[in-house]
Amino acid sequence: MSSCFNGGAGWPEPVVRVQAVSDTCGEAIPERYVKPPSERPSTTTPQPASGGVLNIPVVDMSMPDSDETVRAVEAACREWGFFQAVNHGVRPELLRRARSSWRGFFRQPAELRERYANSPTTYEGYGSRLGTTKGGHLDWGDYYFLHLLPTSIKSHDKWPSLPSTLRDATEEYSEEVVKLSRRVTTLLSKGLGLDGGRLQEAFGGEGDEGACLRVNFYPRCPQPELTLGVAAHSDPGGMTMLLVDDHVRGLQVRKDGHWITVDPVPDAFIVNIGDQIQVKKRENTHVQLAYRFTRVRSRKKLLSKIDVG
Numbered sequence: 001m002s003s004c005f006n007g008g009a010g011w012p013e014p015v016v017r018v019q020a021v022s023d024t025c026g027e028a029i030p031e032r033y034v035k036p037p038s039e040r041p042s043t044t045t046p047q048p049a050s051g052g053v054l055n056i057p058v059v060d061m062s063m064p065d066s067d068e069t070v071r072a073v074e075a076a077c078r079e080w081g082f083f084q085a086v087n088h089g090v091r092p093e094l095l096r097r098a099r100s101s102w103r104g105f106f107r108q109p110a111e112l113r114e115r116y117a118n119s120p121t122t123y124e125g126y127g128s129r130l131g132t133t134k135g136g137h138l139d140w141g142d143y144y145f146l147h148l149l150p151t152s153i154k155s156h157d158k159w160p161s162l163p164s165t166l167r168d169a170t171e172e173y174s175e176e177v178v179k180l181s182r183r184v185t186t187l188l189s190k191g192l193g194l195d196g197g198r199l200q201e202a203f204g205g206e207g208d209e210g211a212c213l214r215v216n217f218y219p220r221c222p223q224p225e226l227t228l229g230v231a232a233h234s235d236p237g238g239m240t241m242l243l244v245d246d247h248v249r250g251l252q253v254r255k256d257g258h259w260i261t262v263d264p265v266p267d268a269f270i271v272n273i274g275d276q277i278q279v280k281k282r283e284n285t286h287v288q289l290a291y292r293f294t295r296v297r298s299r300k301k302l303l304s305k306i307d308v309g
């Protein structure tokens with residue numbers, strides 16, 4: 001199995017690619033990837049009293065200026081901190097191109113991928129989850145991380161040059177998703193009763209906000225019930241726009257103490273409120289939750305997420 005120590009100053013352990021582990025581990029995953037029972041994926045989703053299957057709300061974004069859309073986004077973020085944005089205006093053809101370009105990168109030979117290996121200190125490039133403590137549990141996933149905004153820290157040299165479609169597809173995809181995230185930011189501002197531009201201003205204004213792309217790749221796993229692609233966490237930024245592989249269920253979100261498996265709508269973006277837009281509203285003497293604190297965890301195949309904030 002190949003491993004690489006990719007330069008983290010003083011990082012105590014060699015970084016091992018999950019892609020390499022997956023190719024060599026046979027039918028049992030190594031102990032390092034086995035999560036304690038309380039952290040394994042839950043297999044049951046609570047059923048709503050009204051019947052049907054509990055899922056995060058779906059919001060139609062075809063009329064982003066309407067009060068109805070503001071109300072739908074506000075309710076979804078207050079009750080869940082999550083929603084699936086449909087009719088969002090990003091062309092399905094572009095989503096396909098971005099997905100297939102990145103899948104192409106993860107299928108390149110290991111030597112080529114390693115040319116872009118990141119270091120735990122700069123993070124940008126091809127990476128694998130590190131244990132937060134020596135000998136700690138690892139996640140079953142590799143990733144690629146890039147800065148998009150502000151443009152002063154964006155560097156195409158750090159973007160893979162293969163497959164040849166990747167840079168153009170990523171450029172166009174990220175422009176469109178950042179535009180969409182600005183529309184959602186306006187809706188979130190209005191939903192909080194603020195001026196539409198208020199949250200955007202708080203993040204530095206258009207072009208000066210931070211935005212980054214992370215593409216997660218979850219290789220074949222012989223024992224998916226024992227591990228997670230990404231351990232439970234909340235996102236530190238303002239907002240995350242997740243694009244998942246069509247028909248791949250794996251993302252779980254926590255609501256009222258239960259983990260719920262998201263049923264993804266094809267080509268929807270899963271919008272997730274990050275820590276920086278977690279808001280508490282003071283009404284009389286009570287502090288009420290305005291936008292919800294969220295946690296996610298995942299075991300899936302391929303996903304891109306753009307964090308803005």
Ligand SMILES: O=C(O)CCC(=O)C(=O)O
Nearest residue numbers: 216230251296298300303
């Ligand atoms: O893969 C997923 O569905 C979630 C990924 C995620 O939350 C992350 O990369 O922070």
